[in-house]
């Protein structure tokens with residue numbers, strides 16, 4: 473067996489220790505003679521798994537009692553509809569457009585009501601987070617929506633927007649559990665877990681209780697009401713049992729390793745290795761403004777001021793992706809809208825992986841810089 477350094481944006485790298493634990497329990501989960509994939513979601517065994525996962529997540533994030541924790545399916549994308557269906561009482565919501573995921577959420581909300589873009593960084597290919605200190609938030613807006621870490625563009629809100637008293641809704645998919653957050657500042661946080669936490673197929677929603685009501689938009693399906701899942705402790709129907717189990721193992725792993733403060737310290741240290749190199753490299757450059765940089769997703773390109781011929785630049789980037797793969801560094805190709813490369817360095821990417829990437833980049837630069 474040999475494992476690569478996997479820089480995929482998602483589904484993405486998981487802690488090896490957690491994978492080994494799941495492997496050890498695969499055929500016979502704690503003496504019950506079956507795998508977690510095979511047990512009833514109504515069984516006592518599974519009840520303990522889901523309750524412990526919720527309790528551990530509450531501990532990790534310091535989630536106050538007046539917030540519900542929901543384990544839902546449909547991914548991050550389904551939340552783009554669930555949020556307006558459940559929260560748009562006045563049918564008005566204000567969106568901050570910092571990339572493709574925010575834009576998709578904004579477009580989805582337009583199906584249900586009057587969604588307005590109050591800020592955008594589209595003018596510079598989403599390479600920065602706009603100043604959100606004094607936005608034209610509407611008096612009767614039901615909520616203000618952000619995508620807090622932008623997976624594709626590699627930006628992150630260094631400071632939360634001034635919502636002028638309105639409820640803040642945040643898509644934290646690609647930064648979930650990467651650092652401490654103050655849950656009380658949000659009305660609703662959701663995160664598809666396949667980026668930084670677990671396998672694909674589940675989204676965690678953390679919702680303030682007063683926002684969970686029967687008063688949803690007419691026609692809202694039962695399955696798309698937060699109340700349905702909140703009332704049933706995420707067991708209204710069969711949940712993604714396997715994913716809840718693996719996420720539970722990851723929560724325990726994080727608790728054991730210094731909680732979210734520990735995760736943040738490791739993530740800052742790791743990201744610094746890559747950003748420091750990018751800031752000093754001649755051949756490569758990061759695409760994001762310094763004050764808006766993500767700790768999780770790092771897009772970079774061959775510097776067009778150094779390799780001025782666009783075709784030569786593209787060829788060099790393709791060569792980089794190919795050669796890095798051969799060197800055991802996987803999934804470094806950038807998103808098609810940004811081009812170049814992207815290294816996603818989530819919680820479970822070891823520092824040694826980032827160091828190996830930088831060593832490879834140094835060698836590539838020495839060989840290819842004319």
Ligand SMILES: *Cc1c(COP(=O)(O)O)cnc(C)c1O
Nearest residue numbers: 547548549573623643645646664
């Ligand atoms: C990946 C991603 C999504 C979409 O998640 P799905 O689970 O594929 O629907 C939404 N928001 C962000 C920030 C993402 O990175």
